Amino acid sequence: MEPILERVILDENGRLPQFEDRRVKELAEFAHRMKQDDVTEKMVLEDIKSRDIDNLTLVLKASKEHVFTSLQQAIYFMGQSLNRALLKMGCGALDHHAKRADPQNTDTDFVTRVLDKQMLRKQVRCEHRKPDMYPPEDRWRSGLYLYKANEIAYFISNPTLRNEHRQGGIILPGVKSFVVLTNVPR
Template structure:
């Protein structure tokens, strides 16, 4: 996704079409309103960082580990968790896409096979509800902290949800039993309630 950027149509003289002008004006007003409501706008970077660390600590304490035998299962779980988190924050565009894929689609969504409609609706919903998604790649963290990489979903500059990337782990015990051959599982840590 590319933030709040979107393609618009211009007339021969290079001006916005009347149909596009209203939408661009609305998005501009939303963006300026978001900037005014941003409490971190006048904070020092060190203060923002300490606030982010405190918020992340609270989110991680509320998170749970989920195990999957395959990386595909873990990736599917990540997608479902992202959809559920966005739904809880009032952004239902991904759910429209899921319904389309399941065959229970809205006719408006079906008209757009490449799903630019879904992406545009999601961008607008996220902007209106002050929701941001950030993906932190695994390279940002040391090998023992790889589980901290993943999706960070912000609501008004506060971390609302965290979904880690799948991390390959070797399990040597199940409960009180030690396994003769350790099994490989993929774990995902998230605070999105299932």
């Protein structure tokens, strides 16, 4: 994680003015609270790993399969799910700015910075695990893992290809479908 960098103004004696001193104290208190809220701070790596596996098991039990006929639909659904998950965790920059966005302006730096600050303040972290991290039979485990205070909160799998398509109780062979597994509520 990158350090929080803030520019401060010093007076002619090289000291912080009162308003800057207050801001520095607020940031220091914020960093201290974040460290206190981290339940994994005093754990060894083996304990963190077993805790992560337990949390992932609970998240996967709550997950549902969503089936799509095209890869584009599945990717669009992943984006919608990511936005819903971020909103539920208090990070609404994507949703807020998408409503006011100018279609001609493709500069996303501002929205990215706002979202980064929101995620930092809310202790939200997003991790993308690539498919090549897993053996072929476990590729469905790749995707977006969203953490809140170092606990897995949401999981959105990468679209996986299924060579059969179910329509009700009937299996249609030869029709490809794409499956996204997620616990993000609709």
